[in-house]
Amino acid sequence: MSQNANELESAATLVSRIVSGEATAEAELVDRYKRGVTVILMRAAGQRSIAEDLLQDTFRLTLEKIRRGELREPERLSGFICNIARNLATGHFRRASRQEPLEEQTRLSAITNDDPLQRLLAAEKAAIVRRILDELRSPRDREVLYRFYLADQDKDQICLQLGLSSLHFNRVLFRARERYKELYERFLREQQNGLR
Amino acid sequence: MDHAYIQEHQIVSQYAVGKLDPADCVEFEDHLADCPQCLDELELTDDFRHTLRSLESQRERPIDIRFASASPAVFQRRVVAILAAASVIVIGVVSFAFIRENRGTERQLEQARTDASTWERRYHDEHQARTDAESQLRETPVASAPLFTLNLTRSANLGAETPSTAVSISRQVKFIVLSLELQNDPDFQSYRATLTDAAGTNAWSTDDIVPATSGGLALVVPASVIHPGKYVLTIEGRHGGQYSIAGSYSFLATQLVN
Numbered sequence: 155m156s157q158n159a160n161e162l163e164s165a166a167t168l169v170s171r172i173v174s175g176e177a178t179a180e181a182e183l184v185d186r187y188k189r190g191v192t193v194i195l196m197r198a199a200g201q202r203s204i205a206e207d208l209l210q211d212t213f214r215l216t217l218e219k220i221r222r223g224e225l226r227e228p229e230r231l232s233g234f235i236c237n238i239a240r241n242l243a244t245g246h247f248r249r250a251s252r253q254e255p256l257e258e259q260t261r262l263s264a265i266t267n268d269d270p271l272q273r274l275l276a277a278e279k280a281a282i283v284r285r286i287l288d289e290l291r292s293p294r295d296r297e298v299l300y301r302f303y304l305a306d307q308d309k310d311q312i313c314l315q316l317g318l319s320s321l322h323f324n325r326v327l328f329r330a331r332e333r334y335k336e337l338y339e340r341f342l343r344e345q346q347n348g349l350r
Numbered sequence: 351m352d353h354a355y356i357q358e359h360q361i362v363s364q365y366a367v368g369k370l371d372p373a374d375c376v377e378f379e380d381h382l383a384d385c386p387q388c389l390d391e392l393e394l395t396d397d398f399r400h401t402l403r404s405l406e407s408q409r410e411r412p413i414d415i416r417f418a419s420a421s422p423a424v425f426q427r428r429v430v431a432i433l434a435a436a437s438v439i440v441i442g443v444v445s446f447a448f449i450r451e452n453r454g455t456e457r458q459l460e461q462a463r464t465d466a467s468t469w470e471r472r473y474h475d476e477h478q479a480r481t482d483a484e485s486q487l488r489e490t491p492v493a494s495a496p497l498f499t500l501n502l503t504r505s506a507n508l509g510a511e512t513p514s515t516a517v518s519i520s521r522q523v524k525f526i527v528l529s530l531e532l533q534n535d536p537d538f539q540s541y542r543a544t545l546t547d548a549a550g551t552n553a554w555s556t557d558d559i560v561p562a563t564s565g566g567l568a569l570v571v572p573a574s575v576i577h578p579g580k581y582v583l584t585i586e587g588r589h590g591g592q593y594s595i596a597g598s599y600s601f602l603a604t605q606l607v608n
Contacts, residue, residue: 165384186384187383187384189386189389190382190383190384190385190389191383193382193389193392194379194382194383230380231384232380232381232383232384233380235383236376236379236380236383240376240379276401276404279397279401280401280404280405282401283398283401283402283405284405293533293535293596294533296533297533299402300402300406300533302363302367303367303398303399303402303403304399304402304403304406306367308369309360309364309369315501315502315531316502317502317503323360324358324359324360327360327363328357328360330398331363331391331394331395331398334394334397334398335394338394338397
């Protein structure tokens with residue numbers, strides 16, 4: 155993936171600051187990549203506690219390697235960190251598969267949240283999604299969302315079976331997501347205004 | 351692969367549902383780790399997907415057979431659901447035939463009212479025949495009615511193109527079951543099905559159909575109305591007295607030699 159020139163420079167600068175022993179640069183690196191690496195590890199691990207452990211190890215290893223000068227292309231810092239994270243996740247599950255089935259770990263992680271605020275948010279999100287589905291004029295567009303997000307069907311397969319162009323498919327997904335964002339952000343604003 | 355590419359190709363959504371190939375996945379993750387905008391989009395997409403999923407599980411949306419890529423176990427469950435729906439329709443069709451027959455019998459009974467012994471015997475015979483037939487039907491709901499799954503087609507115009515779905519009907523078969531993928535639109539109160547041959551002649555139709563599942567429809571069609579050739583089955587939804595097309599399904603009918 156290509157990034158813009160400023161981002162490349164920024165990553166390279168950050169690396170050089172770490173190499174020169176600047177402690178705040180290390181904190182900046184963790185702060186900057188923490189969210190993204192967490193997402194990647196959560197997808198790989200499927201369980202927050204494991205992802206958090208792996209996250210700690212990822213940054214520990216990343217910083218050690220950078221300090222030792224093992225990152226030869228500082229502008230590829232993001233890929234470097236992600237590789238470490240993925241390798242750690244793979245290693246973890248290779249060990250875990252000898253001890254406990256992954257399915258069991260995932261099942262245990264799927265404990266529902268009883269927080270009233272979370273329940274309120276979930277109810278509101280459900281209302282928003284229902285509204286989006288109702289707003290879709292074409293049953294076929296609704297079918298696209300069901301097939302893609304719930305039925306695990308490929309884009310090509312959906313387009314072929316429903317007689318859709320790739321552009322139309324992309325548009326349905328894009329509009330649904332944008333509408334969801336718009337309605338959800340409006341709800342949050344209204345909640346904040348109500349609390350003031 | 352930059353933002354424009356990612357947005358144009360719905361890379362975030364594809365990643366969210368695990369549909370990116372491993373190479374693209376690695377490339378996207380390398381970008382994602384340092385891109386708050388893509389992270390926001392991914393969070394939003396996950397949120398939308400999970401909410402959609404929980405909505406569906408609350409509705410207990412029946413599983414249907416329209417998803418061809420499903421696992422064999424899931425597919426089997428869907429087929430069972432459709433067969434169950436089809437059996438209900440078969441029972442309905444046969445019950446209707448019995449009701450009609452009963453009406454004729456009632457007229458005969460009216461004429462024979464003076465003869466109590468005849469009435470009783472006829473009633474007993476009729477009742478027994480009906481019970482036997484219904485029992486037989488329950489035991490073999492669709493065994494004699496082969497099931498064909500039809501795919502949605504882009505156009506109702508048959509033209510010179512050969513339909514991709516073939517329906518091969520044995521001469522011994524009295525009914526066939528056509529299983530269709532159909533997204534049940536809540537705006538439609540009921541559906542109407544019309545079967546048209548290549549010449550545009552109406553071969554069969556039925557209305558007031560209420561789907562047994564939200565994603566599929568099973569129709570029992572008399573095999574006698576279908577002859578070798580191309581057909582289009584058009585499904586129209588009724589909303590406030592008006593019909594509008596909900597889907598078209600073309601198929602090529604052939605006759606088995608046996």
